[in-house]
Amino acid sequence: MNDALKGKVALVTGASRGIGRAIALRLARDGAAVAINYSSNVGEAQKTVAEIESAGGTAFAIQADVSRVSEIVRLFDESIAHFGRIDILVNNAGVMFIKPVSATTEAEFDRIFAINVKGTFFACQQAATRLSEGGRIINLSSSTTARFMPTYGAYVATKGAVEQLTRSLAKELGPRGITINAVSPGPIETEMFMEGKTPEQLQQFGQLSAFGRIGQPVEIADVVAFLASDAAGWVSGQNIRINGGLA
Numbered sequence: 001m002n003d004a005l006k007g008k009v010a011l012v013t014g015a016s017r018g019i020g021r022a023i024a025l026r027l028a029r030d031g032a033a034v035a036i037n038y039s040s041n042v043g044e045a046q047k048t049v050a051e052i053e054s055a056g057g058t059a060f061a062i063q064a065d066v067s068r069v070s071e072i073v074r075l076f077d078e079s080i081a082h083f084g085r086i087d088i089l090v091n092n093a094g095v096m097f098i099k100p101v102s103a104t105t106e107a108e109f110d111r112i113f114a115i116n117v118k119g120t121f122f123a124c125q126q127a128a129t130r131l132s133e134g135g136r137i138i139n140l141s142s143s144t145t146a147r148f149m150p151t152y153g154a155y156v157a158t159k160g161a162v163e164q165l166t167r168s169l170a171k172e173l174g175p176r177g178i179t180i181n182a183v184s185p186g187p188i189e190t191e192m193f194m195e196g197k198t199p200e201q202l203q204q205f206g207q208l209s210a211f212g213r214i215g216q217p218v219e220i221a222d223v224v225a226f227l228a229s230d231a232a233g234w235v236s237g238q239n240i241r242i243n244g245g246l247a
């Protein structure tokens with residue numbers, strides 16, 4: 001534990017697994033109390049809470065589907081009822097599929113936009129009035145937005161929207177002292193990335209980085225912790241690509 005976020009309260013969406021879990025663990029290690037949002041995986045969410053508590057931290061799990069505005073409002077209500085305030089919002093919950101645009105259905109398009117874009121947009125809307133003065137918002141984008149990758153059409157469209165929203169909101173939230181930034185991971189070893197890939201494909205993705213490997217969730221969490229800290233108070237509207245020098 002250290003004291004960088006002592007007395008702060010963080011809400012991390014999609015914190016039951018993967019990158020969100022690593023972010024929750026790291027913010028808790030820095031002293032924040034953390035609301036652990038999840039969609040359906042209560043067992044994994046409780047594991048995140050237990051891991052934080054066994055390290056001496058404070059956490060609380062809250063189920064909410066971020067694709068529904070009413071559930072986002074409830075997520076903020078319950079987090080504030082439990083911890084008294086929210087200082088840091090991490091919009092991490094997300095889904096991905098890989099498919100040519102020509103084969104993407106309307107239902108698939110609507111779902112990925114509802115979770116990745118609508119979820120982030122309306123959580124930011126709640127944060128605009130309910131985050132503490134001087135608060136922090138960190139949105140998860142993806143390094144795929146800077147590459148020409150076939151079959152990622154719907155996914156990169158959602159993350160492009162998240163990046164633009166982040167830039168626009170920086171000026172809207174500035175008067176309340178709130179910073180908002182995006183982080184854009186390259187390939188990270190989570191269920192989302194590993195699912196359906198052969199060992200050869202995984203090796204090829206690893207070779208795209210300067211270090212010849214895929215990244216780890218904690219390597220994203222470390223940068224998020226910096227953006228959440230007082231030390232990042234003059235950083236807003238930015239997008240940090242965390243990808244090991246992805247080619």
Ligand SMILES: NC(=O)c1ccc[n+]([C@@H]2O[C@H](COP(=O)([O-])OP(=O)(O)OC[C@H]3O[C@@H](n4cnc5c(N)ncnc54)[C@H](OP(=O)(O)O)[C@@H]3O)[C@@H](O)[C@H]2O)c1
Binds near residue numbers: 042
């Ligand atoms: N992994 C990568 O290589 C990579 C690269 C670039 C960007 N990213 C981005 O990083 C973020 C996290 O990705 P990940 O790889 O950690 O994914 P992951 O392992 O698949 O975990 C996804 C998390 O999001 C939650 N979630 C999904 N739909 C939700 C909903 N409707 N409402 C609330 N929570 C929901 C899941 O909750 P349940 O456990 O309850 O299902 C889970 O906690 C995403 O925004 C992703 O686009 C990932």
